[in-house]
Amino acid sequence: MTTTLFIQSLLAGLTNGFVYGLIGLGISVIFRGTRVVNAMQGDFALVAGIAACLALDWLGLPIAVGFLGGIIAGALVGWAVELLLIRPTQARGGSEDSLLLVTLGGAFAVSAAALLYFGRDSRSMPGFGGNRSLDVFDAAIRVHAVWLIAIAIVVVVALRLFYQRTPLGQSILAASIDPEGAATIGINVPRMRTLTFMLGGAVGGVAGVLVSPLITIHYEMGLLLTLKGFTAAIVGGLGNPFGAIMGGLLLGLVEAMAIVFVSSGYKDVIAMSLLILIMIAMPNGLLGRRGRVGG
Amino acid sequence: MSVEPIRAPAAALLTHRHLRRLVGATLALAGIAIWAALPQVLSRGTVDLLVFTALYAIAGLGVAFLLGQCGIVSLAQSVFYGIGAYATAYCCTTWGWPWYAALVIGMVISGATALVIGWPVLRLSGYFLALATLALATIGHVLFLEWDWLTGGTLGVGGIPQISLFGLVLNTPQKFYYFIWPLAALIYWLLYNLLHSRSGYAMRAMRDAPAAALVLGIDVHKLKVRIFVLSALLGSLAGSLFANYVSFVSVDSFGVDRAVSFLLLAVVGGAQSVIGPLFGAAFVTLVPNLLSRVGDVHPLLFAGVLVVAVIFLPQGMGGLVTTLWRRLWPPAPPAPGSGT
Amino acid sequence: MTKLTDPIRAGAWALAAGLLVAAAGPAMAQTAEPIKIGAVLCLTGPGAGLGQAERNGIQLAEEAINDAGGVGGRPIKVLIEDDGSKPDIAKQKAEGLIFNDKVVAVIGGSLTASTGAIAALTNAEEMAEVALTGLGPAVELTYKSLYHVLPPxxxxxxxxxxxxxxxxxxxxxxxxxxxxxxxxxxxxxxxxxxxxxxxxxxxxxxxxxxxxxxxxxxxxxxxxxxxxxxxxxxxxxxxxxxxxxxxxxxxxxxxxxxxxxxxxxxxxxxxxxxxxxxxxDPEPQQKAFVELYKKTYGALPKNYEAAGWDAVNIVAQAIAKAGPNADRQAIAQAMRQPFKGVLANYDFSAADLTGIDLSxxxxxxxxxxxxxxxxxxxxx
The missing domain is CATH 3.40.50.2300 (Response regulator)
Structure with missing residues (x-):
C-alpha cells in the first residue's frame, strides 16, 4: 500500500465523516429539543441543496448568498414540519413510532416532490474554491471539503455555546427536559419546539449546501444521508452535539479503512457489524452515559 | 340497536353477552361469505393485490408483534423475508425440492439466524436497538447482493415453480388467494391465542412495567429473543410463499425500503391490536396502487395519505376498529364464576 | 373495486388521448377500436431515469404510428404503468394490464428485476414481453415470448x-x-x-x-x-x-x-x-427519429428514449404481420424475426432473445x- 493511498483514504474518511456528522448533528439538535427522531433530516439537506442550486443557477447569485438561501430554506422546512406534522401528531397522542413515521412520510414526500418538480437529473453545484483541490502527499482533497470540515467544527462549537451560554438555548433544553416545569417558569414550550425544528432545519441546510457540491444533488439522496446521519448520531450519543460528529468520523473512517484493508464489497457489512459491536460493548454511547441521555 | 331494559341484572348480562357473540358470529359469517365471493367478483389484477396483502400481513404481523408487545422497532424483517424467499428460490430451482421442504428450510435458517443475532443484539434497547436492526437490514442486503452464486445477485432467480397442493397448481391469483388467506387467518388466530395466554401476559408486563416483570421472575431477555425468533419465522414464511407465488426473486425486493414498509404497515395498522397489521398490509398494497392512476405525482400523494393516516389514527387502523367495536358492543364484565 | 375506479382510469386515458388528438390534429380521425399495448416502467423511485426516458420514446412512437394511420386500420394505445422501481409492483401492474385491460403485448420493465417479475406472467400466457433491459437470469433463455431491446x-x-x-x-x-x-x-x-x-x-x-x-x-x-x-x-x-x-x-x-x-x-x-x-451526431438510420424527438421534446434523445421507440415499433410491426385482430400468442410469435430499429438491428429469433451484434x-x-x-x- 502506498502512502498516497493511505492518506487519500484518510482524507476521504474524514470528509465523509463530517458529512455524516453534519446530518447527525441536525438529528441530535432536534432530538435534544423535542425528543423526536427526525427521519427527514437528509431531506432538509436535499431541500437546501435544491434551493441553493436554483439560487445559483437561475438567479446567478454569488455562492455565499446562494448557500445562505439554502440554509434559510432548510430552516423554513423545519418550521413547516413542526407545524404541519409534529404538532398535530402530538396533539392526538401519537407515540414515538408515530412521530418517527410522520417524519418518514415527510421524507418520502420531499423525495417524490424533488423528482417531480426538480427532475431526475443529478445536478452538480459549484463549491467554495471551485473545483480546485489541495495536494497532500500526492493525495487530493477538494478545497470545498476543507471548508466543509471547518464550517462543521464552527457549527458544533457554536451550538455548544448556544446551549450552555444563551438564555434561549437553556430555555430550549428546559422545555425539552421538563416541559411542565419549564411552562411554569414562563417558557413558551411550543415556541421552543418550533425553534428547535427551525434550528435543526438550518443545521440540515448547512449540511445540504456544503454536501451538495461534493456529492451532487439527486432526489434519492435524502433518505441515504439520513441513514448515515442517524448512525452517526446514535453511535456518538443523541444528546451531545459533539457526539454526532464523533460518530460520523468513526463511521467515515471505518468505511474508508474497510475499503483499503479488506474489501470494498463488504464495506457496509464491516462498518455495520462494528457498529453493532460498539453498541453492545459501550451501551452508553461513545461519549458515555451523560452523552447519550443528553441534556 | 335498542336493547329492551330487563329487570334482572343477571339476565341482562347474559343477554348482552349473547347478543355480542351473536353479532360477532354474524359479522364473522358475513365476512367469510364476502371473503369467499371476492375472487369471483373482482378482476384478477385486484385479487393479485389481495394476495400481496396477505403476504405482507403475515410478514408485517411479526414486526407489529415485536413493536406492539415488546416495544421493539425492528427494521430487520426484510432480512428474514429475503432468507425465506432465497431458500425457496434456491432449493426449488437448483435441487428441485418441493415447496414445503424449502419453506421449512427457510424457516429453520431464519429462526437460527434470529436466535444467534437476537441473543446479543436484544440486550440493546431503544434507539440503539432500532439502529442495530437497521444495520442488520443493511448487512443482509449487501450479503444478498454479494452471494450471487446463491441469490443470483441483481439478475435474480427466475422460474421458481408454483405451489402444488394435492395435484392442484396454484398458478393464478384466485387459486393462491384461497390458499394464503386461510393460512393468514390461522396465523392470526394462533397469535391471538398466544397473546391471551400466560406468555401474552408476561409480554405485556414486560412492555408496560419492565421492573415489575423482572420481579415476577419473567426472563425478559429470553422472552424478547423468543418473540424475535417468532417474528423472523413469520417473515421467512411470507418470503418463501412470495417466491413461489411470483416465481421470480431479486435483491431489489429485500432492501431497507422493504423493511421500512413492513414497519410502516405495523404502525399504520396499529401494532397493539392483533388485527391491525392486516389493515396496514391492505394500506401499503392497495393505496399506492389506487393512487398510481393519478400520474407521476402518486408517490407524493401516498406520502400525504400516510402522514394523514398516522396523525389522525394514533392507535392505527386496527385501533380505530377495536375502538368502534368496543363502543358499539362494550364488553360486559365477566360473569361471576366463568373463570377465564 | 376495479369497477369503481375504472371510470377514473378511463377518464385519465380519455384526457391523455384527447391531448394526443389535439397534438396530432386531424390525422388521427380513426374510429376503430384501438389495439391496447401495456407498458410497465420505472417512472418513480431509483429507476426513474430509465423509465421516464423510455416513456418519452414510447409516447412519441405511439403518436407517430397513429399519425400514419395506426396498424391495419386500428390505432394503438399504450397503457403506461409505473412500478416505482419495485419488482413486486411490476408484477401487480402487469396482472392488471394483462387481465383487466387485456393488452396484446407488454413493454418493460425498465430494470432487470421488473423484467423478471413480469416475464413469469407473460411466459405463462405465451404473450410477448418486449423488455427494455438486457438478458436476465439464465432461465429466461427457455422463455418463448420474451424479447430484449437492449443487449445482454x-x-x-x-x-x-x-x-x-x-x-x-x-x-x-x-x-x-x-x-x-x-x-x-x-x-x-x-x-x-x-x-x-x-x-x-x-x-x-x-x-x-x-x-x-x-x-x-x-x-x-x-x-x-x-x-x-x-x-x-x-x-x-x-x-x-x-x-x-x-x-x-x-x-x-x-x-x-x-x-x-x-x-x-x-x-x-x-x-x-x-x-x-x-x-x-446520429447515424443515417437514426436521423429521422432524432429530428422528430428534438422537435417534440426540445431535447436530444439517448439510448433509452430510442429503446422505448423501438419497443413500440417492434410490437406494432408484429401486430401488422399477424393481423390487427390476431391473438396474443400469434403476435408474440410474429415477433420472432429480424427488425431494423433505431437503437440497433435486432433478430428476435436469435438464441439470446435480442440478436444484437457488435456492429x-x-x-x-x-x-x-x-x-x-x-x-x-x-x-x-
Missing part, C-alpha cells in the same frame, strides 16, 4: 473490451457499482484474458453511494493504463477525477445518459461510452460535457 451484458462487456484492445490498453482498473456494474463486470472478468486485458484493481461500491474516492484511490494506486467505470450514477466519475485518475475512462451504455452527465459537471471529460445513439455499437467520447461520436467501429 456479455455483449456490452465485449464492446468495452474491443475498444480497449483496439487502443492497445492492457492494464485496466475497474470501478463498478454492485448492481448494473456488477452484472457487466462479471462478464468482463470471464472474457478479459481472451482480449489480453488484465485487471490490476477492481473496486466496488453500493448503488447510490455518495462518495467513492477511497475506492477510486485504490484503483489509482494500481497504476492502470485506463479505468472502467460502470455505474448508474455520476458519483464514481467525479470521485475518479477528484483523486487524480487522469487516465482515459471507458464506461458502459448504462452510464450514458444526460442525467448523469449533468451531475458529472466539469469532471465529465475524456470518458468513452460504447453505446447506440449519439444524438449530437450496432457506436462509440462516443464525452469531452467537457459534450458527446462526440468516434470514428471507431468494431471490426473496422
Amino acid at each position: 451484458q456479455s455483449l456490452n462487456a465485449k464492446a468495452m473490451l474491443e475498444y480497449t484492445k483496439a487502443n492497445k490498453l492492457k492494464k485496466i482498473g475497474v470501478l463498478h457499482d454492485s448492481g448494473y456494474g456488477q452484472l457487466v463486470f462479471s462478464n468482463l472478468k470471464t472474457m478479459a484474458a481472451s482480449y489480453g486485458v488484465e485487471f490490476v484493481a477492481v473496486e466496488k461500491f453500493e448503488v447510490g453511494a455518495s462518495d467513492v474516492s477511497t475506492q477510486a484511490a485504490k484503483v489509482r494506486a494500481a497504476e492502470p493504463e485506463a479505468v472502467y467505470v460502470i455505474a448508474t450514477s455520476p458519483v464514481p466519475f467525479r470521485s475518479a477525477r477528484q483523486v487524480k485518475i487522469t487516465q482515459p475512462i471507458i464506461s458502459a451504455i448504462g452510464s450514458s445518459a444526460y442525467d448523469y452527465v449533468r451531475g458529472m459537471g466539469e469532471f465529465g471529460d475524456d470518458i468513452v461510452f460504447p453505446e447506440f445513439l449519439v444524438g449530437e 450496432s455499437y457506436v462509440f462516443s467520447k464525452l469531452v467537457k460535457g459534450q458527446f462526440t461520436r468516434l470514428p471507431f467501429k468494431v471490426g473496422s
